[in-house]
Amino acid sequence: MSISDLFKPLTLLHGPAMRNRFMLAPLTNQQSELDGSASEFDQDWIEQVADGGYALIQTSAATVEASGIAFRRQLGIHSDAHLPGLTGMATAIRAGGALSAVQLHHAGHRARPELGGIPAPASSTTLPGVRALTTEEVERIRDSFILAAKRAEQAGFDGVALHGAFGWILSEFMSPLLNDRTDKYGGSIENRIRLTIEVIEGIRQACGPHFQIGWRLSVERYGLNLEQLREITAEILDRELIDYLDLALWDSAQVVQEGAFKGKSMLGLFTGLPRKGVRVGTAGKIMSAARAAQLLDEGCDFVLIGRAGILQRDFPVQVNQNPYYESPTLPVTAEYLRTRGLSERFINHMRGWPSFVSPGS
Ligand SMILES: Cc1cc2nc3c(=O)[nH]c(=O)nc-3n(C[C@H](O)[C@H](O)[C@H](O)COP(=O)(O)O)c2cc1C
Numbered sequence: 001m002s003i004s005d006l007f008k009p010l011t012l013l014h015g016p017a018m019r020n021r022f023m024l025a026p027l028t029n030q031q032s033e034l035d036g037s038a039s040e041f042d043q044d045w046i047e048q049v050a051d052g053g054y055a056l057i058q059t060s061a062a063t064v065e066a067s068g069i070a071f072r073r074q075l076g077i078h079s080d081a082h083l084p085g086l087t088g089m090a091t092a093i094r095a096g097g098a099l100s101a102v103q104l105h106h107a108g109h110r111a112r113p114e115l116g117g118i119p120a121p122a123s124s125t126t127l128p129g130v131r132a133l134t135t136e137e138v139e140r141i142r143d144s145f146i147l148a149a150k151r152a153e154q155a156g157f158d159g160v161a162l163h164g165a166f167g168w169i170l171s172e173f174m175s176p177l178l179n180d181r182t183d184k185y186g187g188s189i190e191n192r193i194r195l196t197i198e199v200i201e202g203i204r205q206a207c208g209p210h211f212q213i214g215w216r217l218s219v220e221r222y223g224l225n226l227e228q229l230r231e232i233t234a235e236i237l238d239r240e241l242i243d244y245l246d247l248a249l250w251d252s253a254q255v256v257q258e259g260a261f262k263g264k265s266m267l268g269l270f271t272g273l274p275r276k277g278v279r280v281g282t283a284g285k286i287m288s289a290a291r292a293a294q295l296l297d298e299g300c301d302f303v304l305i306g307r308a309g310i311l312q313r314d315f316p317v318q319v320n321q322n323p324y325y326e327s328p329t330l331p332v333t334a335e336y337l338r339t340r341g342l343s344e345r346f347i348n349h350m351r352g353w354p355s356f357v358s359p360g361s
Contacts (some may be wrong), residue, residue: 001293002293002323003066003289003290003292003293003323005021005293005296006021006022006289006292006293006296006303006316007020007021007085007317008020008021009055009321010055010279010302012243012244012279013063013210013240013243014159014209014210014213015099015158015159015210015211015279016089016099016158016210018099018279018302019055019098020053020054020055020316021055021248021281021292021296021300021301021303022053022054022056022292022302022303022305022316023054023055023056023058023281023302023304024049024052024056024057024058024304024305024309025246025304025305025306025309026058026060026061026103027060027306027309028060028061028071028074028309028349029042029045029060029345029349030071030072030345031045031073031343031346032073032074032075032085033073033085034072034073035061035076035079035081036062036066036069036074036075036077036079037076037081037082037084037085038082038086038089039055039073039085039093039298041343041345042075042085042089043088045341045342045343045346046059046089046092046093047084047096047311049096050093050096050098050330051216051314052096052097052309052313052315052316052317053314053315053316053317053320054098054305055098055099055302055316056099056100056101056158056340057093057098057099057100057101057309058100058102058103058161058214059075059089059100059101059102059141060074060075060103061075061103061104061105061163061168062074062076062077062102062104062105062148063076063077063078063105063106063107063142063146064078064104064105064106064141064147064148065106065144066078066079066116067111067117067118067120068106068107068108068110068111068116068120068141069106069111069112069345070105070107070115070117070168071112071115073308073345074105074115077148077152077306080151082151082174083154086151086152086155086157086312087155089155089248090152090155090156090157091156094156094159099159100156100157100159100160101152101157101159101160101212101214101248101317102148102152102155102157102160102161103160103162103163104145104148104149104160104161104162104163105162105163105168106141106144106145106151106163106168106170107120107168107198108120108121108122108168108169108172108173109121109127109130109172109178109357110167110168112118118193118239120137121133121178122172122173122178122185122186123170123180123181123186126178132181133286135183135184138185138195139181141195142199142202143202145162145199145202145203146199146203146206148160148253149206149207149211150206150207153207153211156214158210158211159211159213159243160203160211160212160213160214161213161214161215161216161339162196162199162213162214162215162216163216163219164215164216164218165216165217165248166218166221166222166248167221167222168169169175170195171217171218171224172186172222172233173186173193173194174192174193174196174198174228175192175223175225176192176223176225176228177222177223177224178222178223179192180317182241189228189231189232189301191230193235194355196215197236197241200213200215200236200241200242205242212244213241213242213243214242214243214244214245214246215236215242215244215246216246216247216248217233217245217246218247218248218249219249224310225253225261226256227259227261230269230270230273233273234273234274236278237274237276237280238274238276239243240262240276242275242278243279244279244280244281244301244302245275245278245279245281246281246282246283246304247267247270247281247282247283247284248260248281248284249266249267249283249284250284250285250323251284251285252267252282252283252284252286252291252295252298252303253267253284254266254267254284256269257326264316265298267295267299267300268299271298271299272299276282279301279302280299280300280301281300281301281302281303281304282295282300282303283303283304283305285307286303286304286305286306286308287307287308287326287327288325288326288327289318289319289323289324289325289326290323290324292305300338307327307330307356310326310337310338310340310342310346310350311327311328311332311337311340312327313341315327330355330356331355331356331357331358331359332357332358333357333358333361334347334351334357334358335361337357340351
């Protein structure tokens, strides 16, 4: 397919269509207020990307419970006090013409006590001296996801994206290594995916008919089993439980290193599944117009732009103007990021990412 195919609209099962194939990936930037309210810096960043030509913009990971926090100055959606800030973000995104989604997040066993977090493991063996969540506590967390989605709807977002990646709670429950429960949330794959499915179904019931639900899945580390994840995903696609699946690969060109699928394209394992009306996209080193277009040929309906969107906040506009567009080469200087509109808080966050900000700049 050609670059122009990236600018064709894409219908979703619920709500308005995406105007093109670019989605801004969720990007934690640690610039919210300490209570999780969106700060002027969050608003400023969102206003910048809102004008960037994306079809759908995801917020950074937002806490569905105060105790599920993983990052200092993480965005929050666990209280009505967060509504004014979230409303400002949703309004700015809509004014720019994109759809919007809050990424819903709970850190599970990786919640950070020094930030007010309460580690919430699926198993009693994950953290020394910390007992597994009871069934009632799991149900409470499920309900917090659903309440957070209602809040996102109230704030004017078109939908939510569930953070089911990187070992955070939904992914933790899917993992045979981190989940040794014997209640309805552990044991068989059906039980280990139950929390995710109850969250999705609860949101579908609680929110309006046009509300969009995305699900982010990562396939590596944290004891996740690729074959099982593929089965779970096949079921979620077959039942059309979500509007879009977002594959959180670190490299969209990744090849499976071991097991039954060794040597195959990781992306292909998921784009090859029947998807009915659900849309499928990936993140992972999409740093040029050509790579984005190539991913449509590889079976994606849309692409997620992460680091390239931090380097150049209007990546889709750049691609539209120049089919040969390539992101600047990393690392870049802090000054470069300043000229691209990043706040000092965001730049400091980026200093923690390998090979992103030139040392000493
Ligand atoms: C600064 C930064 C913050 C990120 N924050 C989140 C996040 O809040 N939630 C999430 O699911 N992924 C997060 N990610 C992962 C990205 O969404 C994306 O999947 C990953 O960076 C790969 O895409 P890329 O190669 O285009 O950067 C983050 C990545 C970066 C670089």
